[in-house]
Amino acid sequence: MAEIQYREALRAAMTEEMERDENVFLMGEEVAEYDGAYKVSQGMLEQFGAKRIIDTPISENGFAGLGVGAAMMGLRPIIEFMTWNFTFVCFDQIVSNAAKVRYMSGGQVKVPIVFRGGNGGAGQLGATHSNSVEPLYANVPGLKIIAPSNPDDAKGLLKSAIRDDDPVLFLESEVMFGLKGEVSEAEDYTLPIGKARIAREGDDITLVAHSKSYWLAMEAAEELSKQGYEATVIDPRTIRPFDFDAVVESVQKTNRLVVVDESSPYGGIASEIAFQIQSRCFDYLDAPVARVTTKDTPAPYSKNLIEAWMPSVDEVIEASKRVLYVN
Numbered sequence: 001m002a003e004i005q006y007r008e009a010l011r012a013a014m015t016e017e018m019e020r021d022e023n024v025f026l027m028g029e030e031v032a033e034y035d036g037a038y039k040v041s042q043g044m045l046e047q048f049g050a051k052r053i054i055d056t057p058i059s060e061n062g063f064a065g066l067g068v069g070a071a072m073m074g075l076r077p078i079i080e081f082m083t084w085n086f087t088f089v090c091f092d093q094i095v096s097n098a099a100k101v102r103y104m105s106g107g108q109v110k111v112p113i114v115f116r117g118g119n120g121g122a123g124q125l126g127a128t129h130s131n132s133v134e135p136l137y138a139n140v141p142g143l144k145i146i147a148p149s150n151p152d153d154a155k156g157l158l159k160s161a162i163r164d165d166d167p168v169l170f171l172e173s174e175v176m177f178g179l180k181g182e183v184s185e186a187e188d189y190t191l192p193i194g195k196a197r198i199a200r201e202g203d204d205i206t207l208v209a210h211s212k213s214y215w216l217a218m219e220a221a222e223e224l225s226k227q228g229y230e231a232t233v234i235d236p237r238t239i240r241p242f243d244f245d246a247v248v249e250s251v252q253k254t255n256r257l258v259v260v261d262e263s264s265p266y267g268g269i270a271s272e273i274a275f276q277i278q279s280r281c282f283d284y285l286d287a288p289v290a291r292v293t294t295k296d297t298p299a300p301y302s303k304n305l306i307e308a309w310m311p312s313v314d315e316v317i318e319a320s321k322r323v324l325y326v327n
Contacts, residue, residue, distance in 0.1 A: 006154055009155040010116075023075045023076045027079055034055075038177045064090035083174070084131070094167070098142075099143045112164060127301070134239050135264065143166075144238070145169045149211055201232050203254060206251050206253075208233075210236050213261060220313050257277055259291050266296055270292075
C-alpha cells in the first residue's frame, strides 16, 4: 500500500488504462497544457501526446457529444468536466444519447464512456456551482454512477469504469482532491461496480453515506461510540447500481438506519434508500429511517450560511439519537 492523494489515484487509474488500451483517451477543458484544472491529469500530455490528452473549447455540449460519438465508434473516452454543475448545458448528450443509445439500438451499439469531475458543494461557490447531481442522473436508466470517498476506491473504481461498456458518471469532490490515503499497489487493481464497503461494524445503528459525506458519518460514529452506541458505517461507493443488499443485511442486525446525503432532501438519494429499506425490511425497523441532507434551498454564498446548509456531524449524531430514542 502507498499513501497518495485522491487526484494522484485518479491519475494513476487513467494512466494505467491508457497504457493498457490505446483506445482510451482524455478530453476536457485545460486537461492538457494546464495539467488539469485540479492537476488530476498532470504530466499526462507529456506521456501520451496531444492526440490522447485533448484540450477542448469551453463547450461542454460539444465535447460531451464528441465523446459519445467516439464511444459509439469503439473508442473509450474519458470526459473531464471542471464541475458537474457545467453538465446542465450538455444534459441532453448524457441523458438522451449516452444513456439510451445501447437500449434503442437493441444492444448493437455500446457507449463505453466515462464522464468525470467535481461534484457537490465546495465552500463559497454560490448556488450555481454547488449542486450534487446524483439524484438527477440516478433517475435515468442506462447510466452507472460512482461516487468514491477515498483514494483507494477512486483508483480501483475508475479503472473498472473505463473498462465498462456502459456510460459511467464518476462523481468526485473538489475538496477531496488533496485527500491522502493508502492505495493498493496490486498489479491491475480494480474494484467491482455496485459493491458497497463496510467501513465500520456496530450493532446499534447503521449509517449510510457516500463521497465526502462518508467522513461525516465516520466522525459521528466515533462520537457515538464514546457515548456507548456502536454504529455500522456503509460506504455504498456506487449510487447506481446501489448495493441495497448490504444495507438490508446491516439493518436486519441494527434495526435502525440514518442516511447522510449531500443532495436535496426532496427526491434525493437518501429518499430512495429510505424507501427501499422500509420496503425490503420493514419488520426489522425499530424506528423510522432518518435522513441528513442539505437544506431544501439553493446553496447560499456566505460562509456561515453554507455551513448551516450542508450536512454536519452534529446533525448526524442528532438523527442517530433520534432513531435510537435517546433523549
